[in-house]
Amino acid sequence: MKAYFLRWIVCLCLIGTAALAQTPAGDGSPATAIEGDWLVESRDAVIRIQREGDTFVGAIVWQLHDRYGAEDGPELDGKIVTDRHNPDPALRSRPLTGLRLLWGLHYDADAHAWVDGRVYNTDNGKQYHCEIHLPSPDRLVLRGYIGITLLGGSTNWTRTHEPFPVSSGSASSAR
Template identity: 40%
Template sequence: MKKIVCASLVLFLMTLALPLYAASGDDVVGLWYTEGNDSKVEIIRDKDEYRGKIVWLEDEVYPADDPDAGKTKYDRNNPDDKLRLRPILGLEIVWGFSYDEKDEKWEKGRIYDPESGKTYNCNMWLDEEGNLNVKGSLDKWGLVGRSTVWTPAGE
């Protein structure tokens, strides 16, 4: 009888601890390789908003076959002429995300693609392997768009 009571108590205490292991909004904070591993994005929490910027590029200058060969990569495709000279390195490309505990995803954010100069609505979520699924969309519901997978970059 003593063993049953003890086992029941242990099980009860374990169920109390389960919420401690649930996903957290801050699970997205850190360094992420973008698809293709050619850049790293650092995501931070700023009050209740999650945002991220490019902190590493595999190639910081344009290749020899590019019209801007040898120049530091810059935001040349931005639709705003005033922003076109910004360097890609250090450029904020994700912002405005809030964490939805119920759905365990970061939503209602925006993502900027420096290659096209376009900004999209965006949602993000972690998969079972710990990768970050990033879905940019033209509409606010996420029906028309594309997804990419970012992998943890560690320290």
């Protein structure tokens, strides 16, 4: 009976070692759980969050509509979607795809959250404080706020591992 039990323990140790060897890249700490590609709640953009030094940043890597449509007016129709609501006129012509809109997030192990970050809202050109929680490995809740967390709003993002679909502007001919 003891020999059987000992073999069982050795087998479990070998399985555990093999499982650890197959874990994805990264340091495996809870802090890195935020890294990856996240589909925003409106399902029209994907944000890639990655570590940069001791903080985490996020940038737009895909948009459903990466070009303006006819509904945006004849002067914009067919042109690449830009940061047109930015308060700085010099930045209004930069494309949204590739734009960094999250920065400065630090992992707080006690709160199990990424805190002290900033988020840029491309819809109004304003920056807000933000924090992020992961209620599950594939669900992210971002809370943007002014001053205190009570003065803000939240949005839910879903982790995506899928290739990004063709953007609306990519499917049409270049104009």
